[in-house]
Amino acid sequence: MISQKIRKLDNFELEENPRQIDFREWHRLFQKVPEELVENTRYFRDLPNAEWSQYLFPPSTHVVSGNRLLRKLKFDNSLASLRLWGFVMSEGERIYRAKQAGKKVIAVMGDLGAVTPLVYSFPNTVAFYPDCLWWTPFMMESKVLFDEAAKFGLGEDCCFVRAALGAYSKKAYFPKPDLCIGTVGATCDDMNAVMSEVEFLGYDIHYFELPHRHDKPQDVKRLKVFLSGQYEGLSAKLEHVTGHEFDLTRFEETISKVNRMRGAISDLKGMLGGAGSPLDSCVRRNDGRGSRRIDRRNAMGGIEMLNVEFAPLSYYGDLDECIDVIEDVRDTVKSRQTRSVGYPDQDIRLVWVTPPADPQLMNYIEGLGGMIVGSEYLINQTTPQILENGDPFDSLAESHLSGSLMGSMGYRTQLVIDQIEKSNAEGVIISGVFGSSHCPYETTPIVDAVRKKGIPVLAIDVVAPGKIMMQSQIFNRMEAFMESLKAARRYRGG
C-alpha cells in the first residue's frame, strides 16, 4: 500500500506564489522536486514492478517526443499542475501499457464521457476517448493526422475530430481497442462520418443510440427508460468483452469514485467561478506606495482547468490516479484562495464556450489579463452526481440526459447563460470549429442570448495548426476584445 502522504503531493511547495511559467522554467523547477515524489507518481498502482508507470515530468519531456506547442504555452507553477500535465500527457503511453498488461482497452467515441463510468465498473478495463486526438495536431503543431484523415476524404470541411480517424488509420496513437463504443444519434455528424470510416477499416463498433433530448418531462421519462436499456445492452457487451459479469458492488464503488471526481471538479469550478461581482471582490492592499486596488486574481490556469474538466471523459486511462491528481489541483486552488494569492494581472472574468482545440488561445487571453471563471465545453453530462444506490442503468441514463450536445440549441444556450450568471462573467469567448455540425448553428443564438444580457462576446473559429496569418488575426481580435472589456470596467468605475 502506498501511503496517502506520498500520493498527495500538495504538501510540497515548489514556489509560494502562483504564476504562469514557460516550459524552460518548469524544466528547471522540476529539478527541485524530490526524487521520492517523482518515483511515487505512478499509474496502474495495482500492477507491481511497473517501472514505466511514473508520470511526473516537466513538459520538456513531451517536447522531445514532438509536442511542439508546449514550447509556446505557459503553465501553472504548482506541483499539482505539473503532476496533472504529466498525467495527461502520458495517457497515450498508458493505454498501450494497459494493453500490454492484459487490460481491456475500450474506445469511447462520440459520447463525451457518459458511458465511461460503466466501462470502468468492469474489472481490468481502461477507456480512452479517440475524439480527443483532435488535440494532437495542435500539440504537435503538425498536419500529420489531418493529412491522414484527408486520405479518406475527410478534409478541411470536417471538424478537427477527423484527427481520430487519422489515428485509427496510422495505428500508432493507441493500441487496437478490444471494443469500440460509438455513440450515434444526437451527437456530431463529423464524428459519425469518422465512425463509419473506422468501421470500414475493420473495427467492430458497438453503437450506442442517443436520441435527441426533449424538453417535456414525460418525453424525458421515456428517453430515460430507453437510455437505461442502451446501458443494459452495453453492459452485456462489456460482459462479453471482459469475460466478467456486471457486478453491482463494483459498479457502486466505481460510481462513488466517479462522483468523487465530479465533485472535486465541481468544487474547483465553484472556487474559480467564485461569488460576488468582480467589483465586490476587489480588495485594498497597501503596497508601500499608498493604498491600491487589487482585484481578485486567477488561481489556476485555463488550460489546466481544461485538462481537469476533460478528465471525466475517459479518466485519462486510470480512474484512481485521476481522482488523486484532480484533488491535488483542487487542494492547491483552495490553499491559494485561503492565502489570497493568484496570478498577477489576471482579473477580467471570462466564460469560455466550446473547448478550444488549440490551447494556445486560452493561454493568450490569460496573457492579456483574462481569467476563465466559467466554461461550457459540451460535456455537461459529465458534471452531475450519479445517483448512488438506485438502479444502475437508470442512474447512468439520468445523468446522461443533462448532456450539452444532445439537447436543443436553446438548451445549450441556457447552459451558457447559467455559467455566466454563476460566475459573474464580464465577457464570453466562443471558440467554434469550422466544419463541425453544431457550431454553425449554435454560435449565433448563443451570441445573441449573451449580448441580450449585456455581456460582450467574442466568437472565433479555431485555426488549424500552421496557419499563422489567420491565427494572428484571432490574436488581434482577442486583444481588441480584452481592451474593450477593460475599458468597460473603467467606465463602470472598476
Added chain:
Amino acid sequence: MKSNPRQNQVKDFTGLESEYLESIEGRRSLVGYLCMRTPVELIEAYGAVPIRIVSSPVAVSSGFNPIRNDACSFCKQVPELMKLDSYKYLSGIIAGSCCDQMRRTVDVLNETLDIPAIIYSAPRTYGQNASFFLNEMKAAFAKLADSLRLTIDENELHKAIKSRKQLRKLVNQKRYDGAISAPLIHKLAGSCLPAEKIIEFLTGLKPLPVNSDSVRLMLFGSIPSGKEILLIEEVGGYVAVDLTCLGDRVFEIKQNLPEEPFEFLYKHYIEHNNCPHRRSYAPLIDYAKQQIKRGAIDGIVYRSVKYCHPFGLAAKRFKEELGMPFLELDDDLTLQATGSFRTRLGAFVEMLEAQKRRKVAQV
C-alpha cells in the same frame, strides 16, 4: 422548336400538382417535410398534404439567417426557402432526425417561424431498438397533429399505405420500361399528390424512346435540386438510376416488412434507409453496386451538398469502392455552381461516350 417529350412529362405533371394544390387551398393543412425518412402516408392519414422541402438554386434574399456559412448548404437554405411562395403556406414541418445539422435546422425553424417544426430521432442500429424509435415517430406526429388540431383517420392510413405500395410497384415498372424519365422521377419523389392521382397520371404514360448510345449514369448522393438532372440530359447523358433522396430510392420496394401500418411505416421509412448517416458503408456500397448492375451504369454523378457531412465525407469512400468513372459535384446551391456543373458534366459525359464508342468498336 422540337418538343422534348421528357420535359413535357414534367410540365404535365407539375401542372397537375398546381391544379391539385389550388383545388384544396384553404381546406387542408400543408405539412412540410425535410427528409425522405418521413412517412408521407401518415401525413395524409392526418388529412394533411405532404410538401417536400427541396433545395433551390435560386438565391433568396436572406435578411437574417442565424446559420453560419460552414453549415450544410441545404440546411442553411431552409429558413430562407420558407419565405418562397411554395412554402409560405405550410402549417407545420416535420423531420426525421437524419443528421445533427437537420436537427439544428429544425431548432432554427422553431426560433424563426410561427409554425411548429418537429423532429423525431432515428436509429443507426437495425431491429433492437425499433419499438422506442417507432414510438418517437408516432409521438412526433401526434404532437404536430395536436398543434394543428388534426386527427388521424385509420382508414385513410390503410388506404394511403395500400396506394403507396401500388404506386411504388407501378413506378418501378414504368421506370424500367423507360416510360418515366429521370426529371419526372425527381418530381414524383417529392410530389404532394396523393398516390391515386399519381397512379392515374402514370397509367397513361407510354415508354419514351431511349437512345441506346447515351451514356447511362447513376445519380448518387444527397438531396438534389433537380437542375443537375436537367443538366445531364442537356449534355446528352441519361440518368438511368437516381439514388439520391429524391429519386428512385424513394420508390424502393422493401421486402419482408410487417403488416401493422405503423410498424410498416417505421421499417420502411426509418429503419431501412440507405443514408450514410444511419448506415455503415459496407452495406451501402453493396447496395450501390447492385443498382449499378441493374441499371447497366457507365458512370456515377455524385452529388454532395457543400458541408453535408453524411454524403460529403463519404464521397471518397464510394468513389474508391465503386470503381467506376465518378464525378463529384460539390454543390453550394448558388447559381454560379450551376455554370461550372454544366461544363464538368459535359466533359464527363463526353469522356464516357468516347469510352463507350471504343468499347463497341472493340467488340
Added chain:
Amino acid sequence: MHIYDKLAKAVVEMKAAEVKLLALQVLDEGFPPDEAIQKGLAVGMQEVGRLFSCKDYFVPEVLVSARAMYTGFNILKPKVIEGAVADKGTILIGVVEGDYHDIGKNIVKLMLEASGFRLVDLGKNVSVDAFTRAVVEEKPAIAAMSTLMTTTMDSMEEIVVRLTKDAPEVKIMIGGAPVNQDFADSIGAHFYGDDVDQAIVGAHKLLGIKA
C-alpha cells in the same frame, strides 16, 4: 630472480619507478645495457603485448607499461654500443592524413620495436605525399599505416596506389578499427592485421623471417 627478469616484471607491472631503479642498478652492476634492453625491457614489453593480445591488458595498461619501459630505455640506450642490437629490417609507420588517433599505431610500433625491428615513425596525420616520399627515401622493407576513422580510408587507398607505382618493392600492411581484410584486398594492401599480435606475425611473414 635475475635482474633482467625483474626489469621485465616491473615493465609488465607498470612500475616506472622500479624500472628506473633497476636500470640504474644494471649500469651500476655492469650488465651490458643492450642485453638488459633485449632480455629485460623487451621481454617485458613482449609479455605486455601478449597480455594485450589475450585482452588481459588494454590500451591504458600498455601505455603505462610503455612509459615504464621508456624510463629504463632512456637510461640504458645512451650506453649501448652501436650495432649491438639485432635488426630484422626497417618498418616505416604512420597514421594517414585526417586522423590524429595514434595510440594504436604507437602500440604496434612499440611491439614491433620490441620484436627487433627498426621503426621509422612518421607520426599522425601523414599526407599521401609525405608518406610516399618517406617510403621512397627511407626504402623500408615494410610500410605500415593505420586509421581509426572511416573518413580517412580513402587516403589509404591513394597511398597504396602511389606506392605500387613509386616503390613497388615495399610491402604494405594496414590496420585500424574501420578497416578489414575485405578492404585490404580491395585496395591491394599486402597484409591486414586485426591486432598487435597479428601485426608482429605479419611483419615477420612479409619478410619471410622467423619470429
Added chain:
Amino acid sequence: MAGEMNPRERWGLLLIDEFPDRPPVYPLVTSHASAVYGCDLISYCSDGKILAEAQLAAQRKYGHEGLSVFTDVGLIAEAMGSKYHLREFEVPILNRPIIEELSAIDKLKLPDPGGSGRLPVYLEAIEKLYQAKGDVLPVFAFVPAPFTTAAGLRGIEDFLVDTITEPEAAHQLLELSLEAAIKFCDECILCGALPMLVDPLASGSVISRRTFAEFALPYNRKLITHLHRYDLDVTLHICGETSSIVDLISDTGADLFSLDKLDIDIARSSIGDKVRLVGNLAPHNLMASSGVSIEDNCHHIIDSGIRNKKGFVISTGCEVPIRCQPEKLQKYIKLGKEARYE
C-alpha cells in the same frame, strides 16, 4: 498510402515496447550530411544553421528516419577549454588539452551551454531541425559521454594513463565532465532533442572491462539516471569492439545501445531482453572502395536485429563515412525499409 507510419510514430512505438510496422531505419548520417549539402566541415561544425540545413538536405536525399546533431566527440571538452583544430574536410581534432597538469583540474569551469565553445552551434541546429521537422522526425543530439570528455580535457593518452596512475584525479575530471554533460543534455532537451550519448573511448578495443566498470560505467549511469528523471529513452553509442563489456551496457541504464564492432547475435543474447539495439552495418561497407555488396552484409544484421526482444533500429555501426558512396547508403536504407515485423 493510408495507414503508413512516419518516423516519429515508429520511434514513439518502439520506445514504449510496442512494435511498429518495421524498425526505424536510422543510419548515423552525421558529417556525411556536409558532403550532401556541399559545404566544408569547418562551417558544418561551427554554424548551427548550416549544420541543420545540411542535415535536412541529407534526410531529404536518403529518407532515413532521424536527424542527427553531431560534429565531434570533443564538443564538451572544447567548451571547457581544450583547444580543437577545425579542418575543412576532416572532423575536428584535439590540438591542446586544457588539463596539461593535473593541478589545473581545480581551476576547470563548467561550460555555459549558451556561450561556451561550439555548444550554441549545437543548440541552434537542434532548434532549427526541431522547428522544421520535429513533428515527423525525432532529433538526436549526440552528447559526448563523461569518459570521452575527460579524455578530451586531459589528452587521450594521458587520461588513459591517469586511470591507472592517478585514479583520483581521473575521477575528479570525470565528475566535472558528468556535470557538464548533464547541463548540456538539459539544454538539448529544452530545444527538443533526445540526447544520445557517444562514448567512443570507452570501447572494449581501448579499455578493459575493469576500467570500463570503474571509470566509464558509473558516470554513464549517473547521466542516464538524470535523463531518466525526464522519462526519456537514452541511447548509448560505444565505438569498436564491445563484447567484453556488453553485459555491463544494461547496467548503465541505457535504453538503446548503438553497437559498432560486435556481432548482433551476441548483443541480442546478452542484453536483448533489456536493451533496444541500434546497429550495425560496418561503415566501410558504404565506401566506394568497398568491394562487398550491401546485401551480403546487411541481411544478417537485419534478420537478427529484428528478432531482438526489446526492439531494434536499423543503423550503421558508427558514423556514415563523409565520403560514403550515396548509392550504397541508399541501397542499405531501401533494404532496411523493406524489413517487416511479423
